[in-house]
Amino acid sequence: MIDPHLIKKDFPILSRMIENKPLVYLDSASTSQKPQSVIDAITRYYSNSNANIHRAIYTIAQEADDAYEATRESVRAFINASSTEEIIFTRNTTEGINLVAYTWAEQNIHEGDIVIVSALEHHSNLIPWQQVAIKKNARLAVIPLSRDPETPYLLDMEWFKKYLIENSTSIKLIAITHASNVTGTINPIKEIASLVHAHSSAKILIDGAQSTAHLPIDVQDLDCDFFAFSSHKMLGPTGVGVLYAKKQLLEAMPPFLFGGDMIREVHQRDATWNDLPWKFEAGTQNIADVIAFKEAITYLTNLGMENVRQHDQKLIAYARAKLESIKNLKLHIPKNNMDMTGVISFAMNGIHPHDIAEIFNSENVCIRGGNHCAKPLMESISVPATARISFSVYNTEEDIDIAIEAIIKAKKIFNIS
């Protein structure tokens, strides 16, 4: 079992005091904090081994190269990909999704084809597919939220099954989030992938931005074709993302960006492409942050993702019980804790989420208020915005207690019972 009080000590920012109040960070769905080991790895690289990778023969260049490729192997093991050839470094989840939209979709989506997304998508897994649909004259279908009052904030899987079977020949891609950044909802990816592969030749792309820090991930078990995620949401540095894709797909895809390092042979008027995965990594990469990302994966692996999940569940249960007892507060999360990660959206009668976040800030509690880059979802749950608290491994029950006090303070200021 995880002891978040001990974990907190590994994250220097969490000992910061502002106006004599400790920092309570409940916005890890936006970006996570970083342990000392990650911060040190960045300094260590620049202090000891700063050199470009894949080019020079001198010692520090070799060190940089080895460290960069060692992260790739850590990522492979973390998500259980079958080969490091399937691990492409990007800047973030958004770039990974765009890579697929600009290469695979360019070749494989045609007029009249269907791309399916869900009502739970972050803009990053919606806008690229809107654009593909517009450009290709393809159709964009949206899996709606369940209308069954017993399963709020979950996807309507009956609708999906029916739609999939009725349109199986036209559907080319299902692009869906693993976990919602608003409601915390975990989508049944394994079930969706098995349905998709049984009934169609469509590919399935997973937005893993919100799941990799909360759930054990096994891309082979999920049987997804593409899986994109970001380092910065899982204790690693910003500026590093990963796109996993099945090898045979990557082999058939054209390069995304052209330039240095992604080539094999270059002549004045044409060129051939490098092997996987480097075919998709043009130009000098974010070497320092990729190298430091390995420390984040090591940190999570040492904790054990099953333990991380258990800790998340404990915090969800604790927070739900406290929040449910507050009058005039509505939770926008699934009924069952097992259906969600540690992301809790709520709204309060008479206080806009932006004001809630402002009052939280006066207590040095970091939360988000807004539409969370998911405007269509806000429309489908009929709220203009929500306040959101989200957890990571360093959060404690005391953090939640402080958040609850901030809610009580907000109600007092706004004179609400």
Add this chain to the structure above:
Amino acid sequence: MDLYAENILDHFQNPRNHGRLAAPSITVDDANPLCGDKLILDLMIENSHIKEIGFDGSGCAISQAAMSILTEEILHKSLADAENFSKDELYKLLGVAISPARVKCALLGYTLLKKAIILLKHQES
């Protein structure tokens, strides 16, 4: 918390000039995409003066209170006076410190008013 001074909360919870006009000379609306503040503003102009004003909207206390305070201030003023009304004057009326993160909220109604005046001038010319 200083931001939620009595004045702000009073205007948020009991907004003045709240509600749409039956026959506005001009209607403008805008939204703050980040936090979901929404405002719609109606002006009825007679003899180059703001004879009636009304608004509707939803959003944070700052955006809604600032709109309410602004309508109270400019009602019955000439269009020229409304056009000259400055951000600093609005901030003075709000009476609380607006952090950079909340400037957009505080000025949503103000930018709407300015937009309305520009459109009215176009209509005239």
